[in-house]
Amino acid sequence: MEADRIQQLQNEGLISCFWNRVDNPGAIWNSENVLIFYLPSLVLQILLVVFATRLMFWILRPLHQPHFVAELLAGFMLNIYVPILNSTLFGIALQIKGLLGFASIAQFGVIYYVFVTGLEMNLDTVSRAKQKASTIAIAGTLFPMIVGFVTYIIVGKTLVKNGEFNTVSAYFLWSLTISMTSFPVVADILSALKILYTGLGRVALTAATINDFINWAMFIFLIPLIVNGKRGILSVLSTIVFVLFCHYVLRPPLNKILIRKTNQNDWDLYELSYVIVGVVACATVTEFLGTHSVVGALVFGLILPRGKFAEMLIEQLDGIGSGYLAPLFFASIGLRTDVLAALKGNFILVIFIMIMMISAKIFSTIVATHFYGMPVRDSIALGMLMNTKGVLSLIIVNIGWERKVISKEAFTVMVLSIFFMTVIVAPIINAMYKPRLTYEQNKLRTIENLKSDSEIRVMVCVHNARQANGMINILEACNGVNVSHLRVFALQLVELKGRSAALMVAQLDQQQQQKESQILDQSLETDSYSSNHITNVFEEYSSNNANTLVENLVAMSSYSTIHRDIYNLALEKEASLVLLPFHKQSTVEGSLEVAEGAVKDINRNLMQDVPCSVGIFVDRGHHAALSKIKMHVIMIFIGGPDDREALAIAWRMSKHPWTRLTMVRIFLRGKAAEVDSSGHNEAQGLLSAVLDSGKQKELDEEYVGSFRLKAVNNEDTITYAEREVHAGEDILKVLNELDKLGCDLYILGHGKGRNSMVLSNLFEWADCPELGVIGDMLASDSFGSNSSILVVQQYGFGGVEFSTSHSSNEDLESLSQR
Template sequence: MDDAQKHIMRSQVSGCYTTGVSNGNDIWQSDSVLPFFLPSFAAQVAFMLFANRFLYYFLRPFNQPPLVAEILTGFLLSPEILGTTKFFSDLVPLKMAITGDTISYVGLVYYVFLAGLDMNLETIISARKKAISIAVAGTIIPMVIGGAIYALFQSMLTASPEYLSHYNAPKAYLFWTLIFSVTGFPIVTQILADLKLLYTGLGRVALTAAMINDFINWIMFSLLIPFEHEEKVIYSLLSTTAFIFVCFVVIRPYLVELIVRKTKQNEWDNYQLFFVVMGAYVCATVTDLLGTHPVVGALVYGIMLPRGKFTNMLIEKTEDFGAVYLAPLFFATCGMRLQIFSVIKDQGLVLVVMVLFLSFIPKILSTVVATRFFGMPALDGVAIGLLMNTKGVLPLIMLNIAWDKQILSVESSSVMMVSVLLMTAAAPLIINAVYKPRKLYKLNKLRTVQNLKVEAELRVLACVHNPRHATGFINILEACNAIQMSSLRIFALQLVEITGTTISLLAAHINTQSCSEALTKSEEDLENITLTFNEYEERNENTRVETLAAVSTYSTIHQDIHTVAQEKQATIILLPFHKDSNIESVLVTTNKAFQNINQNVMRDAPCSVGIFVDRGLGSLFKVNLRILVLFIGGPDDREALALAWRMSKHASIQLSVVRLYLFGQAAEVDSSPQEESRGLLSTVLDCEKQRELDDEYVNTFRLKAMHSKDSTTYSDKAVHSREDITQVLNELDKVGFDLYILGQGTGRNSSVFSELMKWTDCPELGVIGDMVASNNFGSCSSLLVVQQYGFGGMVFENTTHSQNPGQGTKNDHDDDDSESGDVFVRVEQ
């Protein structure tokens, strides 16, 4: 048998299965189903899911998407790895291959249906030219270069001319080049979320471009598939086009109206949702009968359905069925077909490595070329190119078709499968190693209120969880907006906990503003938050507001807050306290996770941070606001005084500053082991140096502020012990201030405060802030606790806080005039 016959036979064997019927019957023309196929399939599913979960959690520290683990699971079970061992050959027998493939397509159809739900036609239509240019260039250029790579690869294969000519047909070039142009939009989203790049200019451009690219790829795939039949091509194209037209023009209006009405009335049950899900399989059957692929119908059906509350409910109830349990079987079967080691043995490692290396170039080159026209740095172009290189389910579907129909050879299919795997796996690794946004930021002492020039714009990142927080923040922001020559820029960031569904991850980036659709709770909150801040913007000429949303797990959402603060060049981050005031003015915990978020933000914040304890501050337009600053010393207290000084310029605000001088026991320096181990940091925060800075700033305040406004007062009080602190606080609270503005306490090396810190319930508020916020203290005043940027994050333990020098941020990208906000929610009513 010559080489050509071997190649063709291997291709035929890889695309066909021969099974013998040992116990035929009139109903099932195969072995009895229950004794063999059902137990074998259950064992196969259980093992694949276990192996997939194991690999997934093993690869999570490397930010690998689930697709990588799912393909590797199948590759491990391939004949080239473990498939030839007795255990695995018994686990996945050859005659189970067809059964597994068939059932996995059930999950594949649902997986593509979810991909359709992720796409938003309004976002694609309204996308700006930067994202469109990158997407179009990322489609056309890779196809052209991909064709050249395929021709080069075919010319270097060692095989007979008959074998090579069989795979030099136009169909082979079409499949190969289209795979090169594909970008997996859901995979890009997952990688950006894992790397915390969703809220950067690069992330927004990449996300929109990936969505457009993916949409174009699906259209091209729908047009390409009929050509594999070589017969009735025109019939398939015209009938599929007519089907899509009927779906969107005739069926969709009635379907949307029905779904929205039943959703608003809460009439859905599991029985009715079952019929909705079955619609995806009905559409898949129709497109299959029309000569295209079943997944085209599922994708069209997913795009048809309305977004919002119904979509989230549907995914929450049905996602495990297809996307978690059955779809991984399809990806695993793709991995099981890999014969890369055989290809390397026959064709040589050099050829395979060369093709794999060349496969990375087209997308990166096209993206760099496109981004250079818009003045983006080359590093950004490379990073976006790596993201656009990531593949999803579409290339695997095409490779399966090309494998089964013998459109691509074993060599081409195997090399392309490895290329898909490597490009998807390499993107997060390279970007995380090379493109780290924090390295683009440098120490900037102006990221504090104290060092902000009078005429400079004050940028505030107001983080809110619900509309109530937005209402409370309006009063603080109005007080900050007291200097006419200094504009106020507000970035209202809604914090949403991710629910684990695909669509919820995109809720913060895809702007669905159809008023007729039933919205989710987070979307309703976002609308109300947007309305609150926009109403405030309309009343103030020198104020600009931008409403955003961050969707992430609560354990990592602080990284998103840091990223947005860096991207927007915020001067201060405002955070809501984790307790809300009830009717009796008693603070009640709303969500303990909010406290963890606040503490995580303060650990490594790229600017100053303020935590607002709202006890019903009231409207600044109706009453005079009385503010008290309790100044003890340190950078945080200076920042608190600077913020209050800015507020004091408001016509309706009365400011009182009380400075506490520490004597005796209260002035003793903390000599605990934690303080002694600080080394260089102790020198930076030297008590004498801090006292000099405090005296200088307070004297400047007394000279300028008190002589310019009669509503500003200043007084001194002496403190000799911890009991004196409580006594002074009680005396001041009797005056009835509306708002306390306090420093968190960084830089105080007092043993008294170190001892008191051990007993605090809320260390993020500091010693004094924790006392004032305590329900036992009995105060009805609101509280704003400030931490100044530049003196490091904090370790929240039952001891004094340790500080590390903060890392400043100076973003190279200005967001004001950028065109990168295509998918990022920018709500304007």
């Protein structure tokens, strides 16, 4: 009778529900078999969402969009109605009974996502933030809330069909959402655009961190009151007690245990599962207290130790969490958003509301930064970044929709606004904030073009302390001129292995990095020395040289893209020279072995596109201080802009009282002087075809003549010699002759602009083309030299184009024997 009555009501259109009963063979249970129906359906839904998310991310990759945008767009795409199928794409795979399981997994996904956010956040940034970043964050929170009240008045009178959603709670919830700034998404965008370590990036990260902290505090205090009214006061008080308990009672013993087990490498996946249990337990507590489950997840992430433990945890669990679970929540938001219904008949109004909400952050940022003298263009870019939304804003609008605080129309407009606020940030910032444009006026700031009394700016890139010790010798040799200053930017390159490590380092302000070295010690693992050791090496060098200023920096990124970070930092610091370590290091026997294969790709990427001159240093282990031993430098000059830049560096070194310089000019005669008519010299420069050979020879004669006149004839420690070569074999003979003289360092150019057929043919045999022909010969183990090598490429004539095929070491050995 009950079933008939329900069927009658359904036919009359009075109710809409489903009635389904499947009896299992067992007499006790009256339900469907989970493994037969629910599990296959859930797996299909997850795969569909993940596939759509990966597809959207692949499509949006050229626009540098964060994962959050791709995941939300995937939900929009799956919710598109297909007339032929009479349903949406997701509706085909999702039956009504599967909604509960999908929603439960999606909720667990957002809990894990917020837990990782808490693990990534560094609250020390908030307490130590400068007044500038704090002002931007506070202004970017308060003014948008005022605009939020105004915009919801428009929404309430136009889109909301009745007055039940025009409540004080709805106004606060809408305004709170507009004031949001997502620190993780801002860091993701800055990292993708490779402006993470620029001045704009540092200010944006600090301001976003403060804004995000304010947003979470308002979430804890306001959401219980918005949802539960006066009863929410008890939820707020009990949540505060829970947070204090976690910080002062639970955190100390838990950190002690976790750090001890991490230092002992005594972890397995089974033990790591207890961390997930802790996340769920804290989320359950705050949900029971009436706040929200994500608050507990955030608090648990904040109290866990940073560094090696956090990196290991994310590395082990981030694949399933961020890859499969978190996208379900964002996709579920997209599935609830009826885009076509919201825009139908209200398109102009929705666009107007979006423009008002976007303008609020930009206007407040321009006003706040005006008092600190920030250019308007940078202020607009910063305001766009502060508009970036994330998971917290979606959680708030989702709460408003589920608890009937806002209408479906308002929910859809807000989700669309969050989406477009975030999706437009990266393309606009990429178009308007181009640091390299500000460097055009200084594009000829090579060492050759610097005046003798000008400050020389050198960026030194290192991966470990051994490389740092080797670079000190080059810097000390260049620091013998008392009339000019040496500005060193010591950049430690760290491979990004997890999101948390990148974000923790990204939060380190330029002046806080030295104070925060202990954080880096925990989170970074170099080859044999800690980050603190590297910092101490350069700081000690700076303290011993009055005319030298050292600034320690850290660039943490994937090795495949870290060259773009170096590029942008060199632009911002106006460096004239970037020193890079060779990817091989000297062994006890004196041979060179590969230490880090990825360094080779980094060096090549920089040589193809770099904003200043580049030097690759092959360190043979001569780390004695110049104050204790004299250094003999041999500079080999054949011709071209690279050789002139190398001579400029050697000339500067020759002014050090403990340096002896021998400049050897090699003339190509006879067969060796034949011009490469193919238009590609040995360096395969991108602009080598347009280099005027005659003009280059005039510049070579002029610069060498000036060197001989001003240096050789006036200094007892500088000698000049000439050698002639008539064939490729003669080059090796000359090098063997020079090596018998004994030297500590060879300085030579990479080889652009020589246009020699012999050298071009030898370049095809090079095992390490980034060193050029001569550098590759000197670095070869078959050559047998124990001297360090500095290979220089001058900026301004195009990068180096590396071919994919080169000869092996055996080929080089046979060439040397010939």
